Amino acid sequence: MKRKGILLYSGGLDSLLAAKVLMEQGIELIGLHFILPFASPDYHPEESNSVKYATRIGLSLSHFRCGMEYLEMVKNPPHGYGKEMNPCIDCKIYFLRKAAELMVREKASFVATGEVIGQRPMSQMKNMLLHIEKSVDLKGYLLRPLSARILEPTIAEQGGIVDREKLYGISGRSRTVQFELARKYDIEEYSSPAGGCLFTDRNIAARVRDLFERHPEFNPVDMYLLTIGRHYRIAPELKIIVGRNERENIELEKYAGMADAMFVPEFKGPSIFAKGALNDGDCETICAVAGRYGNYEKGGTVLNARFKNGGIASLECGPKVDDTTLDAMRI
Ligand code: SF4
Incomplete structure (x- = not known):
């Protein structure tokens, strides 16, 4: 068996430490780095901090962009939310399956993670770790270098590919040992351990829920746009995304070709991306929202609309929507 492994790499301290612990043994390691669906379609992983941290410790990475297959899982997760x-x-489980596929392609001997037993409430409990390992058919191949000494030896340890004596037996929520190791390995920068991804963010989660329910035919750009602007459901079948600043306006306009209608003001105000079916009265509401966040004194009152069917219109904005109405429409 080759002294080669695949590591689930996040850029967090634990995955950096797991990498160092294995690389110090002379094991060739590939960090598998997942890009979640909220990333911009223009996102270049090379520019991210996670990649910078990996480069610093000499870890080479393989990037995997989570697309529709991943999102199908998010829509219906067998273990729930x-x-x-x-x-x-x-x-x-999804990440580990992808790591297992890479392990086979790369003819590597194991998949490693930076997991620490008992550190997180749900996915890192010992029983859950074992359940996950079984679900992905990696029994015996999944190595947790930071907690390995309190787990059953893996095949790589038994076969002498990984020296178990040089692994750790960390458990629990205290991070003392990890911080000591960080000092030992001179690791000063890493991604924050707090929080989790945007699926754990209450506001974003509400938008995800709304997208899944109201626009089940969504695409990866729709997922990215959940991170931009203010979102309002102005009718059961129609959602609008309202730019909050120049940068967001530019970003929304960049994806205008994927909107059912795009609205750009002549006055200083928000660009608005509409998704869904437009019915009578909807343009009036959109004008009222544009007015609420815009400034008619700077550039007049005209909102230019371009519809998916190729139609265009110059709409005259009138009264602004009041905040109570707006709050009721907020996603
Ligand atoms: S926090 Fe996000 S990225 Fe991390 S395991 Fe949960 S869903 Fe996946």
């Missing part, structure tokens, strides 16, 4: 729309157990 955490506090918000985060399907952590099934997400972990």
